[in-house]
Amino acid sequence: MANRIRIIGGQWRGRQILFEDAPGLRPTPSRIRETLFNWLQLDVAGSRCLDLYAGSGALGFEAASRGAKEVWQVENHPNACRWIRxxxxxxxxxxxxxxxxxxxxxxxAPRGPSIWRFSIRHSAVTWPAQLASCWKPPAG
Incomplete structure (x- = not known):
């Protein structure tokens, strides 16, 4: 049986997204998403958002619902990817x-989108040391 989480704002407000339990999957609670998007409300519309370790996809769907131009969700768990799709x-x-x-x-990835082209970047986990080089802005 699938779990459900409700989108709290934007065009899909009140709609539910489904996801399956998976080890380490902890969807961002509604109250935290509401607070986060209250802070970002003027920046989301028309933005490019990057959601690393997307999991249930809740943050990305919330951003898209609120008018983000592009939302890139990066996830490697096959079942989580299926539910996001x-x-x-x-x-x-x-x-x-x-x-x-x-x-x-x-x-x-040299051909992937640079993380610096995104106006809003989110990681659901604390940045591991091996990703520190990815977070540095490009030289020049």
């Missing part, structure tokens, strides 16, 4: 881009 289809969320790979691989 299914939810994006159900919502007809054309701004959602799912990258099915490990975050460190995504950050180091």
């Amino acid at each position: 299914d939810n994006a289809g159900t919502l007809a969320a054309s701004s959602i881009n799912l990258v099915e790979r490990d975050v460190s691989t995504f950050c180091k």
